[in-house]
Amino acid sequence: MIHPAAHPLAWLDERAAARTDAGLRRRLRPRGPSGADTPIDLAGNDYLGLSDDPRVVAGGIEALRVWGAGSTGSRLVTGSTTLHRDLETELAGFCGFTDALVFSSGYTANLGVVTALTGPGALIVSDAASHASLVDACRLSRARVVVVPHADPDAVAGVLAARTEERALVVTDTVGSADGDLAPLRALHRACRAHGAVLLADEAHGLGVRGPGGRGLLAETGLAGQDDVVGTVTLSKALGSQGGAVLGPAAVIAHLVDAARSFIFDTGLAPAATGSALAALRVLAAEPERAADVLRVAAVLATAAGAAVPVSAVVPVVLGEPGPALAAATACLARGVHVGCFRPPSVPPGTSRLRLTARAGLPEADLRRATSVLTEVLDGVRAGSAR
Structure with missing residues (x-):
């Protein structure tokens, strides 16, 4: 005979704790309206910059x-x-x-x-x-x-x-x-x-x-x-x-x-x-030129991140385990740049990464700031310390 646990959903606490230990816990972080303090977005999929056109x-x-x-x-x-x-x-x-x-x-x-x-x-x-x-x-x-x-x-x-x-x-x-x-x-x-x-x-x-x-x-x-x-x-x-x-x-x-x-x-x-x-x-x-601009921006981001030459808007920066990837994403956000952080099960084990997404029409000042932050953070992570 099966004896139920104290509560039928008690297993959720155990599962959450295991995810936390593995660096795989996810949390919603609502973004506010666009403004001067809004992070530079290298995480969303608004590739052509049209969502607020x-x-x-x-x-x-x-x-x-x-x-x-x-x-x-x-x-x-x-x-x-x-x-x-x-x-x-x-x-x-x-x-x-x-x-x-x-x-x-x-x-x-x-x-x-x-x-x-x-x-x-x-x-x-x-x-x-x-x-x-x-x-x-x-x-x-x-x-x-x-x-x-x-x-x-x-x-x-x-x-x-x-x-x-x-x-x-x-x-x-x-x-x-x-x-x-x-x-x-x-x-x-x-x-x-x-x-x-x-x-x-x-x-x-x-x-x-x-x-x-x-x-x-x-x-x-x-x-x-x-x-x-x-x-x-x-x-x-x-x-x-x-x-x-x-x-x-x-x-x-x-x-x-x-x-x-x-x-x-x-x-x-x-x-x-x-x-x-x-x-x-x-x-x-x-305005078909927007498509070419996406690839131009992606190439600039890839160079700054030390990643391969991209063939799409998606620039993966593979860092291995969830911990370094999450640390890098957190460090970028603290410096005003929002990047994607993909961990299992979104990607296979051992391939946790930053997922950078290029956007047509990204202001050149934002692009320069983003590349500077990426270089600084990723140099630190690869040296073993995401400051």
């Missing part, structure tokens, strides 16, 4: 006035507006796809498309470094899932060649969220096409940064719009708003409306977020 804010305000504060229901009931459709049409056209479907987040977009395109009797081949949203989608799919080494098209081809399932889906991020590296999309697509599989690529960190005018890595590699390629994007990074979308052939989008549970049973994206994302997309289309 007056044109983007105005797009959200206008949508709020016209459509109200909320979508009022699922998009299949009352939650879909002409504004949603405008965003889908322009987003698909910008990225080079036939059609698009907007979800309430990039996370729900991945959940919806993976589960709707697979299911029992299907195979999913997932990159070992896939984002948590893709991992969770695989788990929910009830398909057979094979995880292959990161960025290994030969391993993907081997799994596809040996499969017995009629349908197969290969999933990957186009740009690694923690490493900032680029997926070998052309080789992955060749493997998919040779073995009758669909390639699903998440452009969360590619949109606005890679490709012609920021159209993404799928556009850069000539794969956007292929009839066996599906893309997903988030509207909360380069576009500075909220939400996500699936891009693909019209038949895929129609199927998602009928079968994607995270679309059918979720309230539609709020009008203000929809309007802001559409305004941001129009700014990007009119």
Whole structure:
């Protein structure tokens, strides 16, 4: 007979203590409004600096006035507006796809498309470094899932060649969220096409940064719009708003409306977020130079941090164990620079890191200050003392 503990949630205290000892405890640190005392942001994903752009804010305000504060229901009931459709049409056209479907987040977009395109009797081949949203989608799919080494098209081809399932889906991020590296999309697509599989690529960190005018890595590699390629994007990074979308052939989008549970049973994206994302997309289309500026800033940050030359907005500075990474992030913040600190389970054990994110339009004075702080702090950490 099992005798309950003093309290059924007493185990949470033990788990919290273990996390604290391992340097893995996380705490919310609400940021205040922008002002003179605001730290320089090298942690957020506002890659194009559009979250507070007056044109983007105005797009959200206008949508709020016209459509109200909320979508009022699922998009299949009352939650879909002409504004949603405008965003889908322009987003698909910008990225080079036939059609698009907007979800309430990039996370729900991945959940919806993976589960709707697979299911029992299907195979999913997932990159070992896939984002948590893709991992969770695989788990929910009830398909057979094979995880292959990161960025290994030969391993993907081997799994596809040996499969017995009629349908197969290969999933990957186009740009690694923690490493900032680029997926070998052309080789992955060749493997998919040779073995009758669909390639699903998440452009969360590619949109606005890679490709012609920021159209993404799928556009850069000539794969956007292929009839066996599906893309997903988030509207909360380069576009500075909220939400996500699936891009693909019209038949895929129609199927998602009928079968994607995270679309059918979720309230539609709020009008203000929809309007802001559409305004941001129009700014990007009119100002394609923003994408190149992201990479310029990333290169400057990488040089100051002693990191490899970046190929995206993400600059990883691997420090090993959680303690040094947390100490470095804390020291940077104390000096007025906010950097990301990634520890397990966000990254594999032994690879805790600072995650620096570049932003187009970062004032040169802020960039100089940030590089000075990074050099000072990281020199100290690497010498064994984060002062």
